[in-house]
Amino acid sequence: MPAPTTPPAALARRLRLVVITDRRLAGPGGVAAVADAALRAGAPAVQLREKHLPPRDVLPLARHLRDLTRTAGALLFINDRIDLALAVGADGVHLGPDDLPVQAARRFAPPGFLIGYSTDDPATAREAVARGADYIGCGAVYATWTKADTGPAIGVYRLAEVARSVNAPVVGIGGITVERAGEVFAAGAAGCAAVGAVMADPHPGRIVRAFLRAVPSGYS
Amino acid sequence: MPAPTTPPAALARRLRLVVITDRRLAGPGGVAAVADAALRAGAPAVQLREKHLPPRDVLPLARHLRDLTRTAGALLFINDRIDLALAVGADGVHLGPDDLPVQAARRFAPPGFLIGYSTDDPATAREAVARGADYIGCGAVYATWTKADTGPAIGVYRLAEVARSVNAPVVGIGGITVERAGEVFAAGAAGCAAVGAVMADPHPGRIVRAFLRAVPSGYS
Numbered sequence: 001m002p003a004p005t006t007p008p009a010a011l012a013r014r015l016r017l018v019v020i021t022d023r024r025l026a027g028p029g030g031v032a033a034v035a036d037a038a039l040r041a042g043a044p045a046v047q048l049r050e051k052h053l054p055p056r057d058v059l060p061l062a063r064h065l066r067d068l069t070r071t072a073g074a075l076l077f078i079n080d081r082i083d084l085a086l087a088v089g090a091d092g093v094h095l096g097p098d099d100l101p102v103q104a105a106r107r108f109a110p111p112g113f114l115i116g117y118s119t120d121d122p123a124t125a126r127e128a129v130a131r132g133a134d135y136i137g138c139g140a141v142y143a144t145w146t147k148a149d150t151g152p153a154i155g156v157y158r159l160a161e162v163a164r165s166v167n168a169p170v171v172g173i174g175g176i177t178v179e180r181a182g183e184v185f186a187a188g189a190a191g192c193a194a195v196g197a198v199m200a201d202p203h204p205g206r207i208v209r210a211f212l213r214a215v216p217s218g219y220s
Numbered sequence: 221m222p223a224p225t226t227p228p229a230a231l232a233r234r235l236r237l238v239v240i241t242d243r244r245l246a247g248p249g250g251v252a253a254v255a256d257a258a259l260r261a262g263a264p265a266v267q268l269r270e271k272h273l274p275p276r277d278v279l280p281l282a283r284h285l286r287d288l289t290r291t292a293g294a295l296l297f298i299n300d301r302i303d304l305a306l307a308v309g310a311d312g313v314h315l316g317p318d319d320l321p322v323q324a325a326r327r328f329a330p331p332g333f334l335i336g337y338s339t340d341d342p343a344t345a346r347e348a349v350a351r352g353a354d355y356i357g358c359g360a361v362y363a364t365w366t367k368a369d370t371g372p373a374i375g376v377y378r379l380a381e382v383a384r385s386v387n388a389p390v391v392g393i394g395g396i397t398v399e400r401a402g403e404v405f406a407a408g409a410a411g412c413a414a415v416g417a418v419m420a421d422p423h424p425g426r427i428v429r430a431f432l433r434a435v436p437s438g439y440s
C-alpha cells in the first residue's frame with residue numbers, strides 16, 4: 001500500500017535518483033535484473049516504463065518490481081497507467097500530457113499515493129502541482145536517444161527555471177549521465193532520472209553508486 | 221459515485237440493452253448525440269468505447285456521458301480503462317483479455333463498482349466471475365463489421381452455453397439487430413449489446429425503443 005503523505009523534502013530525497021526502465025536497453029537479464037542491481041546499489045526509486053505492451057502483459061513485471069522495491073525500501077512508480085500502479089500497490093504513477101490529467105487521477109487515488117507529472121514549462125508545472133502533482137519530471141535536459149517523442153533538449157537553465165517555480169521536487173530527465181549529475185543538482189533539481197545511463201550499462205550497480213556519489217553532500 | 225452492490229437479477233435488468241459507442245459510426249452530432257437519443261428512448265446502459273484516443277482526449281466525452289446517463293438513471297461503463305471509469309465516477313468498466321485482469325482491477329475498485337469481462341468461453345467466464353466480474357460480454361454472436369479483432373461468429377448455441385455456465389448476467393454482443401434480439405434473449409442472455417445497430421442508425425431512439433420492445437415480457 002502507498003505510504004502516508006510524504007512531505008516535499010522527504011520525497012525529494014527519495015527522488016535523488018529515479019531509475020527508469022527500458023526493455024530495449026536492458027541486457028539479457030531484462031529490466032528486472034537491471035532494476036535488481038540498481039536497487040542493491042542503493043537506488044531509492046524505480047519507474048516502470050512500458051509504452052507498448054498491453055496492461056495484462058506488464059502486470060507480472062510490475063508485481064516483480066514491487067517486490068524488489070519493497071524489499072529494498074525504494075519507491076516504485078508506474079509510467080502512464082494509474083490502474084496498473086494501484087493494482088500492484090505501487091507508491092505512485094508518473095503522468096504525461098496524453099495521460100489521465102493529474103486532477104482526474106487525484107480524484108480516486110488513495111491518500112498518500114504519489115503523482116508525478118512531466119513538463120518543461122514553469123506555468124504548467126505550477127498548475128500540475130496546484131492540481132495535485134507531488135513532483136515534476138522535467139526534460140529532456142540533454143539530447144537523448146532513449147525516447148522518440150521528446151522535443152529538443154531544454155538545458156539546465158530551463159530546468160532551473162522550472163525548479164524555482166514550484167514548491168515540489170523537480171527531477172531532471174533526458175540524457176543525464178554521472179558526469180552531468182552535478183550540474184543537474186546545481187540547477188536546483190531534487191534528483192536525476194536515468195534511463196539509458198543505467199539500463200544500457202553492463203554494470204548498472206556501479207553506475208547507480210556513481211550517481212549517488214554525485215549527489216551534493218549538503219543535500220537535504 | 222458507483223451504486224451500492226447490485227444483485228445479479230437487478231443488474232441483469234439494467235443490462236437488457238447496452239448501447240456501445242463508436243465514433244466512426246455516429247452521425248454528425250457524434251457519439252454524445254446518439255447516446256443522448258438512446259437514453260431519452262430508455263436505454264438502461266451505455267458503454268463508452270474509444271480504442272484509439274489518449275485518455276486525456278476521452279475524458280471530456282466520458283464526463284459528458286456520465287452527466288447524460290446520470291440524468292437518465294442509466295448505467296455508464298467505460299471500455300478497457302478503469303482509471304477513466306473511476307475518474308468520471310462511472311458505474312463500471314468493461315475489460316477484455318488484454319486489459320488489466322479482473323482480479324487486479326477488483327483489488328482497488330471501490331465497493332459496488334461493476335466489472336464486465338469479455339469472453340466466449342464457458343470456463344473463462346466462470347473464472348472471471350469467480351475473480352470478481354459482475355457480468356460477461358459474450359460474442360461475437362453474429363458476424364460483425366464494427367470491430368476488427370473479433371473472431372468468427374460464435375452463434376446463439378455457444379452464447380447459451382456461456383449463459384448457462386455462470387451465475388451472472390451474460391450480455392450478447394456482435395451483429396445483434398432488433399430482429400435477432402428475441403433469439404439472443406431466448407438463448408439465456410440477460411441483454412443485448414448494440415454497437416452498429418444503434419450508432420449507425422439515423423434514428424437511434426427508434427431503434428432503442430424497438431430493442432426494448434423485443435425484451436421478453438416475462439423478463440425478471
